[in-house]
Amino acid sequence: MNEEYMKMANSPIMWIACAIPIIWVIIQAVVYYKKSRSAALKMGIEDIKIKHATKSASIASIGPCFVMITTMLSLMLNVGAPLAWLRVDFIGSVSYELTGAQMAADAMGIEMGSAQMNADFLCAAAVVMTTGCLAWILFVLFFANKMDKVNMVMAGGNKALIPALGAGAIIGCYSSLTVDRVFPIGPNIWAIIVSGGLMMILTYYNKKANKQWIKDWGTSLCMISGMISATIASML
Structure with a gap:
């Protein structure tokens, strides 16, 4: 690795x-939270329920954040800590950012x-990683307030199908993130088996408890x- 490059990055x-x-x-997160809390109070939702929901959401985000932090090291080694910090905070997908950086490197030979690796590569990687995900951001910007209409169109005008479509979208999304890690069979499959099995056990147990x-x-x-199970499996 070029020492001067890392100093610059x-x-x-x-x-x-x-x-x-x-x-x-x-700042946006703070503003959105205040507006959401204000809207919830106007809707008659009790303050204690709002605090409880906020606490639950914060705790639930620990797992995904932990995953991002542990995998961000590979991105830091290639584009530096500041840019890695920025990109993962914005998108949250290290695999996407690494793919973008790799595409920039391949295009530059x-x-x-x-x-x-030099300043030209760092600039190119930053541009590719940023512009490559603009479609997601623009879609949210222009269609977030129109999702009710989009859902109705996709459901063929049947409101009863909307929850099923949402569930199907979530299943499809997470399936695409796991299935491509299964083949060829390797240590990654243990992450799916252990985490999925534990989720089933906790869900079944908590229906009663x-x-x-x-x-x-x-x-x-x-x-x-x-993550722990996959790491242990890769060491054996």
């Missing part, structure tokens, strides 16, 4: 440049992790257990 300028949009995202801590921590526990 982790320079104070990069930290400042990447911190500005992240601060903006934090550069091998990732080699001494060929109705423990709030399981509802809050269940997803995080399953994700972390899957």
Whole structure:
């Protein structure tokens, strides 16, 4: 790895440049939370329920955040800590960001992790990673307030089908994220088996026990257990 490249990628300028949009995202989150809380109170939802929902959502996000942090190291080694921090905070998918950086390297005829990496590559990787996901952001910008109409069109005008379509979309999304990790058979399959099995056990048990801590921590526990099992399997 080019030492000068890493100094540039982790320079104070990069930290400042990447911190500005992240601060903006934090401000947006605060504004959205206040507006959501205000709307919930106007709808007659009790304050204690709002606090409970906020707590549950915060706890449920620990698992996905833990996964992102543990996998972000590979991205940091190629584009530096500031840009990796920025991209993962914006999108949350290290695999997407790595793919974008790799595509930029391939287009420039550069091998990732080699001494060929320079300022041109860093700029190209930043542009590819940013513009490659603009479609998702623009879709949310223009269609988020029209999703009721989109759902009705997709459901053929039948409101009863909308929950089924939502469930199907979630199943399809997570299936696409897991099935392509199964073949060829390897350590990754243990992450799916262990985390999926634990989720089934917790869900079945909590139907009778109705423990709030399981509802809050269940997803995080399953994700972390899957990661640990896959790591152990890869070492054996």
